Amino acid sequence: MPHLAFSVPFHGSPIYIVKHYGKPYIPMKPIVEGMGMDWQRQRAKLKGQFNTHIKKFTIQPSIDSQPTTFICLALDNFSDWMQTVCPNKVNPQIRDKVIQYQCECDDFLHGSWAKGESRQIPHSATEERTPLQTAVNRITEKYGLSYQAIYKIIHRKLGTKHRDELTERQSIEAIDHLLAKVIAGEFLDKQDDLPASVPKQFTDDELCELCWLWSYTHHMANYMLDVEPILKAAEHRLTGAYYSMPRESIRVRNAARRMLQRETMHIECDQWRDDNWRVLNRMRIDPPAK
Incomplete structure (x- = not known):
């Protein structure tokens, strides 16, 4: 029986999320082809470097579509795969698209998964x-x-x-x-079984500060990406840092986001909240811009 999947549009191309025992997986062929890269080469890389994190699922994106079998990578390992793609080694015609996917796709998928916006997701909403x-x-x-x-x-x-x-x-x-x-x-x-000497690691106020630090980091990385072409044209000495640092920090920033999401699960927040915890609206729902 095909797995249920839901699609989300990403810069004009549909990408999919599959739910398997409560864990999200990403069909990789639409991602690779959306970037304009060769699927067979990336398929071999996935089977070689990420073999323990991939599964084959037959999915049916809609009722009237034909079931299709995809190699799917666990969402938790998606950013690791993205870091194996080097924009300088791809065809110059698709380089901007590859960079766009590297900068935005992982957070977009996590945001879409957090929304649970599709009614096709099985089990409880x-x-x-x-x-x-x-x-x-x-x-x-x-x-x-x-x-x-x-x-x-x-x-x-x-x-x-x-x-x-x-x-x-x-x-x-x-x-x-x-x-x-x-x-x-x-x-x-x-x-009575709780160890009295183990305090809570962070207070809620401290967690809130860390969430804002994550948000500011995303903004700064985005600004660096915007400024880098100007520095390059001016042959400024910081051009290399403004190119590499935002891209090299993607994995760490995504990991920090997931840890903070986990530690703030007990905080209730909605789109109308107007105190400092409004930062969770972006962290949990909206895919951060980079």
Whole structure:
């Protein structure tokens, strides 16, 4: 049976995201061909350097389309593959397109995945998990337990492995299961097992500052890319740094973004929020411009 996938337009070309056991994978042929590169050469590279991170999925992007089998790379490893592409070694006619994909595509895919905007994504949608996430948030705040510990209880009960696997009915079952444990006082017992000497690593205010640091870094990298052609024309001594630093930092910036997304999962935010946490609107939803 084909895997369900959803497409997102990227500079005029459709690219796809496949969900497999709660984890996003990217069909790579549309990406490579969208950049104008040779698929067979990149296919060999994927099988050689990224063999442990690829899977073959047969997907059906729409009801009226034919199922097609693609080599798919885990989204977590997408930026690593992008760094293996050297713009200086490709055909000059596609160099700008390759640089555009390198600078924007990874964040665009993470942003699209975070949106969960397509109704074709199987299992539960983000809005279906909201009551469960609220319940988990309150338990962690009241009893000092970690999110991992609480979801471990849920997965043990329901036989699941990841929260994205939970259907709407399973989410309701999970809330009922947690409520029963609260009433029985089981989480009070868990508090005694917590090491008193291990403080929380960052306060919420500190996490907010780190999120803004990430945002400023993205802006600065974008400005450097805009200024680099001017410096090159002027033969300025900083031309090389303004060319290489924004591109070389892509992987680190993307990794920092994913870590901050993970550490701020307990912070609720929406597009109308107007305090310092509005930075999460961009981090979680909008693909950052570079």
